[in-house]
Amino acid sequence: MTTKIVYQTVVSGLFLCETDADESPEEPGHFHIPGGAVETPPPESWPGDKWPRWNGAAWELVTRPTASIAESPLDKLKAFLSANPDVEALLNDKP
Template sequence: MIVYQYTTAGLYQSETEADESPLEPGVYLLPARTTPVAPPADVPAGRWPRWNGVAWELVNKPQAPAAPDPLAKLTAFLNENPDVAALIEQPAV
């Protein structure tokens, strides 16, 4: 039996197979965070199926935060720490 896995946040992850119970033929053992209900087949770009405990709903796909600019981060650090900037500006002996 095919079941559908979701993350702890309920976001669809993948499909897997549930094993039949060795003690009860015809009864399947569902792994944690799975449902036998299939997610929607057509998911628009920018959306992601999320299991709400009863049914799949489409939510906005999480976006990774933009990577900070390392030069801007260093400049801000040096502006906030003039003693470090002074050490860098001193000529090596």
């Protein structure tokens, strides 16, 4: 079976990895592209603080996402509320 390389993205369009698309056994020359994958390769390299994101038409470099596993959801909520006092005020305002 013939395959070709395609480029898998996550739901937000961020590049995940290279993967294979298999040729259709019933339609030679047509490939089954996995959901979220694109045929256009991402840039060959990018700065460490950037990451390729497919915007639906082309790759763009966006700020590299970071994840903090150590931060709990409660800590994230506290940080959000302290950065957005108007939201906290709305939550504390009881009718």
